[in-house]
Amino acid sequence: MLLQPKKIKFKKIQKGTYKKKEFAVTTLKFGKFGIKSMxxxxxxxxxxxxxxxxxxxxxxxxxKIWLRIFPNKPITKKPAEVRMGKGKGSVDHWVSSIGAGRIIFEIGGIKPNLAKSALTYACSKLPIKTVLIGF
Structure with a gap:
């Protein structure tokens, strides 16, 4: 099952703006190697x-793998071929807003060459530019 919050205060939220740069989660805390967004x-x-x-x-x-992001933002979508108006659509999927410089994944307890191959393969699954750290 995909990640999503168990309970939220409001079912639908406004889009808001992107965080351009991250200031909170920018260094490795749990593992020795990680993926950082650029x-x-x-x-x-x-x-x-x-x-x-x-x-x-x-x-x-x-x-061990540590996930440093969580999808806590609902994205709504109206069904295909529906006329304009009649309110906001239902929740379609959940996203995590990523700022530049944020640590996304951390891993530890494995050899550096195995960690590098795993994280390189994992970076191809993400839609943003990333860099490997800890090597």
Whole structure:
């Protein structure tokens, strides 16, 4: 099952603006190696899950993975061929707003060459430019 909040105060929220630059989660805290974003954007819950599965496929449960983002923003969409008006559409999917410089994934407990191959493969699953850190 994809990640989404259990309970939120409001079911639908306004779009808001992107965080251009990240100031809070910019250094490694739990693992030795990680993926860091180089640009801002949205990462959906399905992209996060496919990235996590890609890392697990290579490290084969030998290390530990820390997910440093969570999809807590609902994105709504109206069905196809529906006339304008009649309110906002229903929640379609959940996204995480990523600022430039944010740590997305961290891994630890594995060898550096295995970590590099796993994170390189995982970066191809994300829609934003990323860089590997800790090597």
């Amino acid at each position: 640009e801002y954007g949205y990462v959906t819950a399905s992209q996060i899950e496919s990235t996590r599965i890609a890392i697990n496929r290579i490290i084969k449960r030998s290390g």
